[in-house]
Amino acid sequence: MTNQDRTKLLIVEDQDEVRKLLRIALAGLKYEVVDASTGTEALAVARRLRPAVMLLDILLPGELNGFEVCERIKFNHDTHDTFVILISGMSAEDNFQEAMRVGANAYLVKPFRLASLERVITNRDHLQNTFTLIRSLDEFSESHSVHSHSWHSALA
Secondary structure, eight states: GGGGGEEEEEEEOOOEEEEEHHHHHHHHEEEEEESSSSSHHHHHHHHHHHOOEEEEEEEOOOSSHHHHHHHHHSSSTTTTTTTTEEEEEEHHHHHHHHHHTTOOEEEEESSSOOHHHHHHTTTTHHHHHEEEEEOSTOOOOOGGEEEEEEEEHHHE
């Protein structure tokens, strides 16, 4: 399989060890993996490469956090089709609401299983119009994919 045949995936994570681990694990599968460590760098890479998937940490150094990066990606004509998966150790309901507000497709609470991440990526075409939340290591099923409208009303 050539790089042209592989799905482009952008990992945005400021912790070198986590970024390296994700890059190695995902590149070993069927993804062409690039990475960035800041929000500003992530936007530049995303606009240049137009990845199919972005794995985006929320807490990033510099001017832009993950929510701001996601919002700019999702509301830009050239990059709005990118499937954005926010990752964070933060699991407050306010964070989930903010993720939906900025257009994220999924939210994985750290720590998460690589198998769960891969299932979300693999099923992204089916999950494109839903918000998927994975809060625990063992959690992933269709019941955890919630349409934005029903999620908002459940939190209201």
